[in-house]
Amino acid sequence: MAKTKLQKLSILVLHGPNLNLLGQREPGVYGSVTxxxxxxxxxxxxxxxTAEVTALQSNHEGILVDAIHGALGRHQGILINAGAYTHTSVAIRDAIAGVALPTVEVHLSNIYKREEFRHHSWIASVAIGQISGFGAESYRLGLQALVNEIRKSQTSA
Structure with a gap:
């Protein structure tokens, strides 16, 4: 049986505010990985x-919204750790809903074991899934899940 060559996917990875400080910021919560x-x-x-990954980190909500808008027609999916914007940004949530690209939300820490205000995610309702609590591994697991879901939808289309 011949192997089918996979089409290369393009995935946008977005890192929100303060994630540029990983490795030095609260290592007990976020780990030591940069x-x-x-x-x-x-x-x-x-x-x-077989996926090209393009990463962007910003501490500015509008830059993240613009990147989500710009993903349309360029990327097949979005992997996002919106940081604190997870709990506050309807604009990021609406941008994800607006482009309708498969999106997976990730978090280094388990947001449900932390402060009460972190338990609500505006992004969760427009994401295909959420992975949290596994440190840097959350990102790898999120990328795997996102690519698998995109490939599944391509084969069923």
Missing amino acids: LDEINRLLEKEGQVL
Whole structure:
């Protein structure tokens, strides 16, 4: 049986506010892995999954919204850790809903074991899934799940 060559996917990875400080910011909560290390991990995993990963970090909500808008027609899915904007940004939620790209929400810490205000995610209702609590591994698991869901929808279309 001949192997089918997988079409290369393009995935946008968005990192929200303060994630540029990973490795030095509250390592007891977020771990010691830096954002550059997470991005390298995702690039390697992307190669295994036949997916190109484009990462962007911003502390500014509007830049993240613009990146989501810009993903339309360029990327097949979005992997997002919106950081604190998860709990506050209807604008990011609406941007994701507006582009209607498959989106997976990830968090380094388990947001449900933390402060009460972190238990609500505006993004969850427009994401295909959410992974939290596994440190940097949350990103890798999220990328795997996102690519698998996109490929599944491509084969059933």
